[in-house]
Amino acid sequence: MSDSSxxxxxxxxxxxxxxxxxxxxxxxxxxxxxxxxxxxxTPETPLGLYLHIPFCRKRCRFCYFRVYTDKNARDVxxxxxxxxxxxxxxxxxxxVSTRPLHFVYWGGGTPSYLSVGQLQRLFEKLQGLFSWRxxxxxxxxxxxxxxxxxxxxxxxxxxxxxxxxGVENFDDKIxxxxxxxxxxxxxxxxxxxxxxxxxxxxxxxxIAGMVGETWANWRECVRKTIDxxxxxxxxxxxxxxxNTVISKELRVLGRDAVDPSEIADWPTKRAWVxxxxxxxxxxxYAISSAYTVVRDPQRTQFVYRDSLWRGADMLGTGVASFxxxxxxxxxxxDTWERYLEMLGRDELPLARALAVPRRQRLLREMMLQLxxxxxxxxxxxxxxxxxxxxxxxxxxxxxxxQGFAAIGEGEVTLTRAGLLQVDRLLPMFxxxxxxxxxxx
Numbered sequence: 001m002s003d004s005s006x007x008x009x010x011x012x013x014x015x016x017x018x019x020x021x022x023x024x025x026x027x028x029x030x031x032x033x034x035x036x037x038x039x040x041x042t043p044e045t046p047l048g049l050y051l052h053i054p055f056c057r058k059r060c061r062f063c064y065f066r067v068y069t070d071k072n073a074r075d076v077x078x079x080x081x082x083x084x085x086x087x088x089x090x091x092x093x094x095x096v097s098t099r100p101l102h103f104v105y106w107g108g109g110t111p112s113y114l115s116v117g118q119l120q121r122l123f124e125k126l127q128g129l130f131s132w133r134x135x136x137x138x139x140x141x142x143x144x145x146x147x148x149x150x151x152x153x154x155x156x157x158x159x160x161x162x163x164x165x166g167v168e169n170f171d172d173k174i175x176x177x178x179x180x181x182x183x184x185x186x187x188x189x190x191x192x193x194x195x196x197x198x199x200x201x202x203x204x205x206x207i208a209g210m211v212g213e214t215w216a217n218w219r220e221c222v223r224k225t226i227d228x229x230x231x232x233x234x235x236x237x238x239x240x241x242x243n244t245v246i247s248k249e250l251r252v253l254g255r256d257a258v259d260p261s262e263i264a265d266w267p268t269k270r271a272w273v274x275x276x277x278x279x280x281x282x283x284x285y286a287i288s289s290a291y292t293v294v295r296d297p298q299r300t301q302f303v304y305r306d307s308l309w310r311g312a313d314m315l316g317t318g319v320a321s322f323x324x325x326x327x328x329x330x331x332x333x334d335t336w337e338r339y340l341e342m343l344g345r346d347e348l349p350l351a352r353a354l355a356v357p358r359r360q361r362l363l364r365e366m367m368l369q370l371x372x373x374x375x376x377x378x379x380x381x382x383x384x385x386x387x388x389x390x391x392x393x394x395x396x397x398x399x400x401x402q403g404f405a406a407i408g409e410g411e412v413t414l415t416r417a418g419l420l421q422v423d424r425l426l427p428m429f430x431x432x433x434x435x436x437x438x439x440x
Contacts, residue, residue: 007266009209011247011256013439014239016426018322018329019364021439025329025354033353036326037093046102046307049130051083052318054109057146057181061211064241066320066334067109079319079336080118082343084125086317089348091129095313095326101130102312103303104138106160112142116154123158137161137303144190145182152193162201163194164234170224174212179245191228201300204230208276209238209269211246211262218272226283232294232302233285235276237269241440270420277416289372290422309368311361311383319349327361329354360431362386367426373419375412388412395428 041047055076056067071079090096114122132138139162140155155163165187169175172183194202204225208218225233240247240263250256264272277287285293294300308314308324316323320334333339333351342349356364362384369375380388389396389407396412399405404418404425414422427435 008259009238009240009263009265009269011240011242011250013241014237014423016367016423016439019367019430020329020354020356020360020434021430021437022322022331023438023440024434025331025352027352029328029353029355030350032355033325033328033330033350036328036355037090037095037348039095039326040097041095041099041313041326046312047096047099048103048105048304048307048312048314049087049101049132050105050107050314050316050318050321050323051087051111051126052107052109052316052321053111053114054079054319055113056108056110057113057143058179059245061177061179061245062207062238062240063179064244065109068336076114076118078340080114080122082340083318084122084129085343085346086349087126087129087315089343089346090315090317096315101132101135102137103307104132104135105304106138106140108141110143110146111140112146112151116151119151119154119158133159135161137301139164139304141166142190143182145186147186147190147193149193152190152197156197156199160199162203163199164203164205165191165194165230167204167225168207169210169213169217170221171212171217174210174217177211191230201231203232203234204228206233206235206276207238208235208272209264213238213264213272215272218275222276222279226279229283229295231296231300232288232292233280234292235273236291237266237273238263266421266424273420274416287373287419290419291371309365309371311365327356329356358384362388363429363431366392367429370412370414370426371422373414373422377410377412392429398428399425 052066054065054067055071056069059067059069127133138160140160141164143166167187168178168180170184170187175183191202206221206225240250277293280293281287285295286297288294288297288302289305292302313325314323315325316330316332319332319336319339321332323330330353331351332349333342339349362380366375366380366388375388377387377389380386389410389412396405396407399414399418400407404415404421406413406415418425
């Protein structure tokens with residue numbers, strides 16, 4: 001492993017999911033969120049729906065999402081009823097009105113934790129409020145050990161078009177060391193069932209740099225993934241936001257970084273992803289972003305990702321969920337009790353927000369789209385009347401001088417080295433007031 005101590009895996013966020021940073025979102029901006037909801041939508045802006053299912057069999061040691069492992073059947077039913085009520089309240093907002101859904105994303109937690117009966121009842125109620133039969137994509141996240149053949153059959157019948165399997169690793173010892181609930185045999189069983197049901201797209205998630213990861217194991221993970229031949233593969237590099245189990249353990253020990261013998265440093269993780277990209281390309285895949293490869297770029301799309309990275313509205317529903325409506329970022333309350341309480345009063349459970357002016361929306365789209373490895377200047381000229389190659393030329397020139405990008409006629413293209421560490425590079429485009437601030 002690299003001896004670059006400054007690039008050890010430390011505590012805090014690495015992945016840039018939004019802009020401005022979440023730490024800038026406050027309750028003081030909630031009036032702007034309510035005003036946005038009461039305003040008719042901008043024509044041609046796509047609308048998506050995110051549904052957070054916060055239940056898990058176990059909490060992974062690296063997980064930073066709001067999840068629960070201690071809820072009983074009655075708790076689950078209360079939550080699902082509240083979730084339906086939240087969608088119903090959104091449906092009555094002027095910004096939603098009669099807009100069709102362009103995409104739906106079931107995230108977690110573990111959506112596949114729910115029983116077939118719960119899923120069928122929930123889908124039926126939500127479809128009565130918001131049909132997504134014509135949506136371009138309906139993604140459903142799954143933990144392999146929660147899947148049975150009849151549950152996958154139900155998901156296929158209910159209109160799921162993109163099944164995302166949280167494989168992460170194929171080694172049982174590594175899965176156990178990181179707190180994953182499933183084992184490798186369950187991966188193969190679930191994947192086999194899903195393939196026979198002809199889901200339009202099956203995605204496999206991997207994580208480079210889990211506790212106990214080695215070069216030998218990573219090569220095996222890549223080989224086994226290629227043998228399965230999924231439609232798309234997502235690779236995340238292990239990070240340790242402050243609220244993970246591992247981060248809390250380190251703080252108790254008075255440490256702010258992980259020993260490289262436990263979790264690989266960033267240069268090693270980048271090398272692993274680089275190796276994986278090379279092997280996947282040999283197997284017929286194409287790079288779609290800093291984290292994804294696809295087998296058939298013409299057929300295999302990431303509607304959720306690409307829509308959000310181009311300014312779509314998204315209703316973020318469920319406890320602690322994030323959304324974006326009418327130029328305003330919003331997040332729900334992040335406790336179980338408060339979420340149920342507010343919806344019990346027929347009140348949208350909003351906790352904090354941030355009105356995003358035009359220039360920040362441009363910055364957000366520019367940084368997120370850079371993760372695909374390529375920026376087209378004419379897109380920003382048309383949408384924001386801005387020449388990004390001129391206005392942000394200093395930053396792009398710096399990337400080019402460091403070997404991370406190439407500036408061409410009307411475009412910026414990241415090199416492989418730039419793509420592998422794009423999240424480390426993006427803060428250079430942050431406005432001065434957000435540089436060096438806590439991200440979440």
